[in-house]
Amino acid sequence: MIKAEFGSWVWSAFKLLAKAKGLRGGVFDIFGYTEERKMERALIVEYRQTIEALLLKLNANNHALTLDVANLPEKIRGYGHVKEKAVAEFRVEKARLLAALSGGDHKNAA
Secondary structure (H helix, E strand, C coil): CCCCCCCCHHHHHHHHHHHHHHHCCCCCCHHHHCHHHHHHHHHHHHHHHHHHHHHHCCCCCCHHHHHHHHHHHHHCCCCCHHHHHHHHHHHHHHHHHHHHHHHCCHHHHC
8 A cells, every 4th residue: 555645725625525514414425425435325224124124032151152153244344345354254253153043052152
C-alpha cells in the first residue's frame, strides 16, 4: 500500500464531511451505496434474525453456545479486504456453531 500525502486543504474537506453527517443513512449518503456498506447493513439484519431464532430455543443446555454465536460479530473488524476476510471467518464459525446447536454437539463446538 502506498501512502499519499495531502495538503492542508484536506482539513477543509474533513470539515465539510462532518457537516454532512446528517445525510448518513439517507438517500443522499453517497458512501452508503458501496458494497462494503451494503454488506454491513445486511450483516445487522442477519444478526438480528439469528439472535431472534436462537432466543426461541434458548435453554440451560445451549446457553454457552448461544452466547458464542451472539459474540461472533465482535471479531469483524477493519476495512476493505481485512473486513471481507473477517466476515468470511465469521460465516464459517457461525455455521459451525449453529450446526453444533442444532445437532446437540456441544463438545465439538468448544
